[in-house]
Amino acid sequence: NNLQTGFPEGFLWGGATAANQIEGAFDEGGKGLSTSDFAAYKDPYAKGAVDNFTFNVSSKELAEYTEQPEKYLFPKRWGIDFYHRYQEDIALFAEMGFKTFRISISWARIFPTGMEAEPNEEGLAFYDKVFDECAKYGIEPLVTMSHYEMPIELTKKYNGWVSRELIPLFENYARVIFTRYAKKVRYWITFNEMNMNLNSLYTGAGTLADKVDNVLAATYQASHHQFLASALAVKAAHEIMPEAQIGCMINQIESYAKTTKPEDQLQALKSNQLNMFYPDVQARGAYPTYMTRYFADNNLKIVMEEQDAAILKEGKVDFVAISYYMSHVTEARPDAAKLAGSFDSPIKNEYLELTQWDWPIDPIGLRISLMKLYDRYELPLFVCENGLGAKDVVSADGKIHDDYRIDYLKKHVEQMKEAIMDGVELMGYTTWGCIDLISCGTSQMSKRYGFIYVDQDDQGQGSLARTPKDSFYWYKDCIASNGENL
Numbered sequence: 001n002n003l004q005t006g007f008p009e010g011f012l013w014g015g016a017t018a019a020n021q022i023e024g025a026f027d028e029g030g031k032g033l034s035t036s037d038f039a040a041y042k043d044p045y046a047k048g049a050v051d052n053f054t055f056n057v058s059s060k061e062l063a064e065y066t067e068q069p070e071k072y073l074f075p076k077r078w079g080i081d082f083y084h085r086y087q088e089d090i091a092l093f094a095e096m097g098f099k100t101f102r103i104s105i106s107w108a109r110i111f112p113t114g115m116e117a118e119p120n121e122e123g124l125a126f127y128d129k130v131f132d133e134c135a136k137y138g139i140e141p142l143v144t145m146s147h148y149e150m151p152i153e154l155t156k157k158y159n160g161w162v163s164r165e166l167i168p169l170f171e172n173y174a175r176v177i178f179t180r181y182a183k184k185v186r187y188w189i190t191f192n193e194m195n196m197n198l199n200s201l202y203t204g205a206g207t208l209a210d211k212v213d214n215v216l217a218a219t220y221q222a223s224h225h226q227f228l229a230s231a232l233a234v235k236a237a238h239e240i241m242p243e244a245q246i247g248c249m250i251n252q253i254e255s256y257a258k259t260t261k262p263e264d265q266l267q268a269l270k271s272n273q274l275n276m277f278y279p280d281v282q283a284r285g286a287y288p289t290y291m292t293r294y295f296a297d298n299n300l301k302i303v304m305e306e307q308d309a310a311i312l313k314e315g316k317v318d319f320v321a322i323s324y325y326m327s328h329v330t331e332a333r334p335d336a337a338k339l340a341g342s343f344d345s346p347i348k349n350e351y352l353e354l355t356q357w358d359w360p361i362d363p364i365g366l367r368i369s370l371m372k373l374y375d376r377y378e379l380p381l382f383v384c385e386n387g388l389g390a391k392d393v394v395s396a397d398g399k400i401h402d403d404y405r406i407d408y409l410k411k412h413v414e415q416m417k418e419a420i421m422d423g424v425e426l427m428g429y430t431t432w433g434c435i436d437l438i439s440c441g442t443s444q445m446s447k448r449y450g451f452i453y454v455d456q457d458d459q460g461q462g463s464l465a466r467t468p469k470d471s472f473y474w475y476k477d478c479i480a481s482n483g484e485n486l
């Protein structure tokens, strides 16, 4: 009888970023090198360029980048210089009326190699300053503990999360940051987009794929260790900060069946299961039974210890966060499982338009996703990433008229509102790359998502000046009206 007709009071409007895509200052303040400092830019406009993705790094590349860094560009090392400009940037977010700001903590700023006994005070102090600056404007930080990066030494020594040794190291890092920021941060996410391990083992798990025997087995083994680390972090968060809420996160890509053929429908269900496997474990506290069949069919043996089931059970998350950019189409075919959770789908949806980077635009898919996930977990949801990567142009009047971005965001906000009317409990919405930043997938600067234009090109040249785009004023209005003025 009490239909919720709009965004609830206290809805957390804001924007999202990640340390390795904004901070820069990769070797300042005692920070150690992280995996993302080794994502070399591969010029997509170069003659003969085939693959400009920087998701996966091989052991040969890592050795080469370590020995001869001067031969390459590493845009994530310079970011957009948020490390020195955070005050100016947060003031602009406050001007838009942000209620929340999603950032991540760089693990390597706190523990430069990941293995020190004591944390790096300068790193801790930096995030204190950032959180204090947010507090000035009443902005709640939403903090990801590991957003696609970790100390590179953990890759070199242990080959990342395939090793169980990382669990206590992460738990220690978790306890240090929870204790330090207990009074400043109420909303936390453990790992960014764990389901992306399926196609970017290096980015997601710090694991060099050429150093494992079986990549699929390594993916699930690494994920198992991350599940345990995440559960232990959740438990620690509840002990140290009883008021805080801590969530898990996936890249939500809904798979639609290509046809009404039952085989295709079954494949869509299975593809969606492979994605939801991650929150299934983290929200329900146990492995879902369908994975037993999947592991058997693929001849995968995941090494688990006796106490693991209890750890997962005790570390259930408080909310489920998603990033949402697109939907997929799938059909019964041998490589179908590989496509779940991937940014690329070879099957096009004839009803959807594409972005300049060929990502299908599907606002209704966001509503479908929210409805499904809420039905499944009955936990609050958070859309902690969504946005349009586009090549913005500075007009002759010095402004950036990004009406295409406004149109994209408006349609997604409308669908979130519908989902809320459908009964979904939605905590907040942080658009991705609220200020232009370095692309995760391609390390490009020219793939821009922001409300704020940053004067810098793919090679790192530019004044770094910040200019509000037209979408800045649109979002300001959207927030001020709690999602009514679109």
Ligand code: BG6
Pocket: 018, 148, 192, 193, 251, 323, 385, 389, 432, 438, 439, 440, 441, 442, 447
């Ligand atoms: C999400 C990541 O998958 O997608 C972000 O969490 C990333 O880190 C975003 O930036 C957009 O992807 P891209 O490749 O366009 O930067």
